[in-house]
Amino acid sequence: MTLEFAVRIAEILLGIALLQQSLEFLRGIGFEKRIAIFRVLLSVLLIAGVYPVWVESLLLVTSILLIRRFLGPYNGGSDTMSILLLLCLWGSHVAPSRLWQEVALGYGALQLTLSYFQAGWVKLINKEWRSGKALAEVFSFSAYPVSESLRALRKRNQLLFVASWCVIIGELLFPLALLNITALMVALLFTACFHLANAILFGLNRFFWSWLAAYPIIIWFQERLPDLL
Amino acid sequence: MVKQFLPILFPSWRFFSGIGPSPRVELGFVVGRDESPDYWVAFRPLPQRLTTVQHIVRLFHNPHWNELLFINTCAERLFEAMDEFYMDEIAHRLLAAIQRGEMSIPDKQRYLIFRIRAIYSEAAPVNVMGNIRDEIFVQSRPYQLEPQGVDE
Numbered sequence: 346m347t348l349e350f351a352v353r354i355a356e357i358l359l360g361i362a363l364l365q366q367s368l369e370f371l372r373g374i375g376f377e378k379r380i381a382i383f384r385v386l387l388s389v390l391l392i393a394g395v396y397p398v399w400v401e402s403l404l405l406v407t408s409i410l411l412i413r414r415f416l417g418p419y420n421g422g423s424d425t426m427s428i429l430l431l432l433c434l435w436g437s438h439v440a441p442s443r444l445w446q447e448v449a450l451g452y453g454a455l456q457l458t459l460s461y462f463q464a465g466w467v468k469l470i471n472k473e474w475r476s477g478k479a480l481a482e483v484f485s486f487s488a489y490p491v492s493e494s495l496r497a498l499r500k501r502n503q504l505l506f507v508a509s510w511c512v513i514i515g516e517l518l519f520p521l522a523l524l525n526i527t528a529l530m531v532a533l534l535f536t537a538c539f540h541l542a543n544a545i546l547f548g549l550n551r552f553f554w555s556w557l558a559a560y561p562i563i564i565w566f567q568e569r570l571p572d573l574l
Numbered sequence: 575m576v577k578q579f580l581p582i583l584f585p586s587w588r589f590f591s592g593i594g595p596s597p598r599v600e601l602g603f604v605v606g607r608d609e610s611p612d613y614w615v616a617f618r619p620l621p622q623r624l625t626t627v628q629h630i631v632r633l634f635h636n637p638h639w640n641e642l643l644f645i646n647t648c649a650e651r652l653f654e655a656m657d658e659f660y661m662d663e664i665a666h667r668l669l670a671a672i673q674r675g676e677m678s679i680p681d682k683q684r685y686l687i688f689r690i691r692a693i694y695s696e697a698a699p700v701n702v703m704g705n706i707r708d709e710i711f712v713q714s715r716p717y718q719l720e721p722q723g724v725d726e
Contacts (some may be wrong), residue, residue, distance in 0.1 A: 369637035376668040412578050416659065419644055425585045432583070460587040467591035474590075476700045479605075482593040486693045486706050488646050491632070491639070545629050545722040546641040 348446060351565035352437055353394060355558055356401075359434065360392035362427050362554035364402065366420070376414050401435040422460075423551035429456055430559050440560055447569065454566035457559045458520050461536065465516025474513065477506035489547040515539065522567075529567050533560055597649030597711070601668055601718040603683035607716045611687055615677065617668060618642050641667060649690045652712060664688060665717045673720050685716035 367388055370381035384407055403478045407426045411419060418424035436449030468474040473482070484490055485499040498505070515535050522532035537560075540553040602611020606657055610718030618638060632639065645667055648660040672679060692711040 365634060368635060369640055372637035374639065374666065409575075409579065413575065414581070415663075416642070417578055418582065420640055421643075422585075422587065422589060423648065425582050428582050429585065456585065460585075463587040464589045467588045471592060472700050473593070478700060478703065479590065479593050481703055482695055483590070485703065486695065487593060488594045488598065488642075491620065492623045493620050541633075542635050548632060548636055548643070549642065550633050550636050553633065 346561065346565045346568055347449065348565060348569075351450070351561040352434060352559040355430065356394065356397060356434055357392050358554075358558035358561065359427060359430055360388045360390075362390035362551070362558045363391065363431075365554050366424075366551060367429070375418070377411065380410060383407060398435065398438045401431055401438065401504065404431055405435060420551050423549070423555040426456075426460065426552075426555040426559065429453065430555070430562070433562070450562050451566060451569075453559060454563045457563050458558070459525065460556075461516040463518035465513050465519070467516060468509070468524070469514045474509055477502060477509045480505040480509050483547075489549075491548045494544060512539065523563075523570055526564075526567055529564065533563070591694075594650070595653055595692040595711075597646050598691040598693060599649060599664065599668070599688055600646055600688055600691065601677075601686055601688040603680055603719070604685045604687060605682055607685060614689065617688070618676075619672070621678070624721060632702075649711075651724065652690065656712070661712075661714055664690075666712060667719065669717060679719055684719055686719055687716050689713040 364385060364485075365383040367381045371375045371385070372378075373381065384404065385528050387400050387404050387407070391397065391404065405428070406430065408424075411424075414429075418428070430453055433453035435447050436452075437446045440446040440449055468479070471479065473479040481499045481502070484496055484505075490496055490498075519532055519536065522528040537553075537557060540549075543549040544553045600616045602614045602618055604611055616637050624632070645664050648663050654669065661669055662697065665686070665688065668671040668686060671677070690711045692709050694707055696704035
């Protein structure tokens with residue numbers, strides 16, 4: 346995959362993620378609602394590939410305004426990933442040379458890899474995650490399950506133990522997938538299913554779209570990696 | 575500003591590293607500023623179950639749930655330190671939901687009060703779930719209600 350093609354596909358997917366977020370903000374209040382109208386238009390332009398540098402610049406400015414408004418990201422990690430990816434894509438357009446273009450996109454790929462590895466590491470060193478108890482607590486009393494019926498899963502100890510270790514191992518092994526394109530495709534399929542499950546069980550729909558948007562960048566990065574090493 | 579932007583440029587991806595106290599927001603109505611609500615109502619209680627179609631729709635569009643996640647984030651920040659910004663932020667969102675008609679205001683009630691409960695499990699051996707504790711963390715000041723049905 347060429348750098349230009351990866352950027353274009355990532356822009357389309359990120360445009361969809363930002364459009365999804367902005368359409369939700371249209372149902373909000375005050376400032377977020379007013380700025381959402383503008384961001385809906387910018388997201389459509391990003392998908393269409395019209396003046397990407399200017400569109401991404403304006404999306405970054407409005408993202409900063411939203412961060413100031415909420416004293417941080419509105420939706421935690423999903424907003425962080427979408428703004429970070431936006432910044433990397435914008436950086437690839439304004440970079441003065443091919444090398445800096447690759448640095449900008451490489452940083453996005455690095456952060457995507459870290460997002461899985463670090464999340465897996467903090468779970469591995471937590472004995473409550475290793476025993477499955479942490480997931481039992483998530484289903485038992487956290488505010489995340491999207492329906493009362495899902496709380497019954499807290500009693501499925503064996504299932505939660507296996508699920509905990511699948512998540513820990515899957516996240517920790519993600520960086521190794523960069524060694525081979527087939528392994529990376531399998532890993533991305535696994536992580537996409539993981540984000541889909543989080544969207545269904547915990548209502549984290551924005552994470553699904555934001556992380557998916559970074560996948561073209563990591564596929565490009567994997568192909569570029571042998572030349573860099 | 576730098577303090578808010580740096581965590582985005584250099585993020586920490588420590589999702590679900592530990593399961594801390596979980597907030598629940600409840601609201602009540604009063605006639606006078608000095609009164610206490612007779613009863614409390616959960617804000618956006620969970621449905622018993624969701625259909626497949628609802629799950630699919632929510633994958634694309636779920637503004638109320640994401641707003642509830644933001645309100646919970648505000649409440650979690652209040653667990654760390656009291657801050658009027660987050661109290662007012664929660665109140666404005668509850669008032670807007672009431673204004674849109676998400677819940678009805680009992681007759682003659684003029685003020686909204688909300689409270690945040692903290693749900694957590696007591697310390698217990700690693701393979702055993704601790705007793706679940708449910709405590710009232712904070713109660714807000716009264717916020718004046720606006721007429722319903724007027725969208726912002």
